[in-house]
């Protein structure tokens with residue numbers, strides 16, 4: 175194995191440092207030698223060398239589809255990449271449950287919903303419902319959680335009202351539809367509603383969905399963001415830690 | 426041990442399922458007899474020709490049919506039906522329907538407060554209006570069949586037809602995408618509706634360019650897409666079918682607009698709205714009956730949404746609920762006069778691709794459904810739920826479903842997209858998906874007739890179990906009642922009470938003098 179250069183990390187095809195990348199895209203012009211050269215030129219101008227057009231064909235009405243390979247010239251300094259991460263630590267359901275009851279002394283109260291017009295509930299249910307996700311039980315199953323699942327198509331005002339009524343510690347929202355960044359608009363909308371009522375610090379705010387990242391969630395004013403492959407126990411553990419922080423048992 | 430071309434499924438059990446579904450259908454029929462909805466009443470007015478709209482605040486266009494039904498509702502007169510009061514206004518003012526329309530839009534007439542006129546005169550005029558409305562629809566339908574007859578019909582040449590979705594949010598962009606799909610071999614184009622449309626209690630008007638996860642269903646958008654598909658169809662000498670969605674709070678209205686504009690298929694299933702959009706069950710079951718009457722009149726083939734049930738429940742365990750629901754849908758459609766050839770019952774099993782023998786299980790259910798509903802152009806959907814951002818692997822999953830669909834002779838193959846888990850399809854996604862399907866459907870033509878099933882094999886047993894479970898499930902539903910079963914989460918693990926949900930306020934019990942000549946004119950069996 176050759177030495178990997180972490181200061182200039184490049185993709186790997188079959189040889190360390192080869193920088194191999196595959197592209198596929200569509201041009202709004204008919205396939206032609208000119209279209210092919212234009213596609214290759216564009217990829218070269220992006221900073222790739224050894225550009226090979228492996229495939230060009232006609233799709234739809236007057237479009238050219240390409241598969242192209244090239245080699246990245248510039249890498250990334252892996253050591254300098256920073257990303258907010260949720261604690262990597264994982265505990266199982268029983269351990270978390272025990273700690274909540276011992277260290278917090280009462281169940282953590284959560285209210286969850288998919289807001290706006292988004293009707294997807296499977297992701298939220300995976301976190302909240304008894305059954306859980308992929309063998310990891312949902313928060314309803316914990317003695318350490320009191321959960322209210324409002325389902326989908328819930329307006330932010332309704333959600334906040336309910337959270338107040340239930341004396342919730344945390345609000346959990348799910349955002350699945352992302353076309354035209356509607357998930358971002360909806361996430362902001364909840365924050366706006368909270369702010370209008372002076373409640374932005376009142377709840378722990380958690381958001382989840384396939385295109386939600388922890389980084390994005392923090393930027394928008396949430397405490398955490400959970401993406402694809404999140405397990406209920408990840409969320410449970412985060413909520414435990416955050417609650418401890420809130421009641422002053424942790425920094 | 427023997428092999429046979431078909432699975433050994435008990436005829437007695439299938440007959441039993443149909444008998445039980447018949448009685449469940451009677452429960453729905455009673456609901457339809459006793460109720461109407463604001464949506465149905467608006468559709469009556471649209472059928473008379475009241476399809477205009479007028480500008481409200483913020484440029485929003487509000488339909489005339491909504492205005493009038495709102496007026497009639499406000500004065501508590503809706504129990505006699507919207508048609509009655511429009512006819513009443515015409516008698517009172519001694520004017521035409523166009524005059525009523527203009528006066529309402531000008532704010533000069535409130536149909537809800539016009540003085541009641543002699544009943545016989547009102548009923549006579551009402552019947553005339555209704556008859557003209559239905560005749561107008563029938564002539565539209567004739568025109569469509571003329572266009573269809575001039576072109577080669579892929580449905581007569583092969584099975585399954587290839588179906589893809591467009592969903593850019595912008596009707597003009599959709600046209601480009603749809604034409605492209607046809608160039609790549611697609612025979613049915615479905616325009617998906619915008620995310621929030623199911624919950625709108627009016628149909629937007631005009632061409633639209635702003636939608637999320639889909640494009641608004643409007644009469645003008647239907648017309649634009651229809652014209653575009655007729656145009657490419659002509660170029661290719663091939664009749665291209667157009668699909669949209671008649672569900673949500675304006676189910677019946679959309680069915681009518683689709684009939685007028687010559688659509689070929691409509692997703693038309695109350696259960697979808699109930700389970701996945703939280704629409705009030707009674708509202709949408711009543712709307713559904715009129716929708717399906719309209720479809721029957723217009724030669725529109727309905728599609729049902731059982732393919733969605735497995736998204737919120739475990740597919741291996743809950744296959745019986747899909748089959749049970751198909752029997753019920755078949756019955757409610759028959760009650761609206763739809764022949765089985767106009768019922769594209771939906772199915773897809775969405776079993777976790779990581780299970781051992783999962784392909785055998787999928788084959789079992791696909792073949793079983795084919796045998797139980799031999800005359801229905803079944804709509805078979807590729808797996809979607811277990812797709813991930815790993816688009817290459819997703820493409821392989823689609824290939825398997827394409828092969829299963831081709832081998833089991835499904836009517837319509839709803840093609841999967843490699844990028845299913847990422848975004849609504851891009852142009853190239855659709856093209857790759859079409860190439861995948863063309864290769865397989867073409868390459869596997871006739872394969873189903875060449876192979877047989879072991880009579881005591883895993884596939885046969887798996888299918889038999891689903892049928893056994895479906896008999897029992899239907900019997901349980903019959904016993905507790907359909908609405909109760911929905912309330913208890915028998916379908917898709919989702920619970921919806923009969924009195925809850927969106928649009929519940931728009932349902933009403935019809936009065937003793939309720940006037941609705943349409944059902945009879947359209948040969949309703951209810």
Ligand code: B12
Pocket residue numbers: 286291292293294295296297298300301307346347348349350351352353380381382383384385400401402403404405409617618619620621637638639701733736737809810811812813844845846847848849850
């Ligand atoms: C199931 C499904 C449906 C079902 C939903 C049933 C239901 N009750 O949920 C039905 C059929 C009803 C449906 C309808 C629609 N759908 Co849909 N659907 C899907 C599908 C196939 C699977 C989604 C899913 O359930 N995944 C499994 C779950 C477990 O994963 P997940 O949601 O990502 O959740 C995980 C994480 O994200 C996270 N998470 C999620 N939420 C939360 C919340 C919290 C608090 C936390 C901590 C974590 C968390 O944890 C979960 C577990 O790990 C996807 C395609 C796909 N394969 O992804 C399309 C998809 C999401 N749908 C889509 C669309 C467009 C729609 C419609 C808008 C179409 C239309 N125009 O009518 C409608 C919805 C209308 C509306 N009002 O919203 C698009 C969205 C496109 C986009 N990027 O915007 C997709 C991607 C399909 C596509 N390619 O077009 N859909």
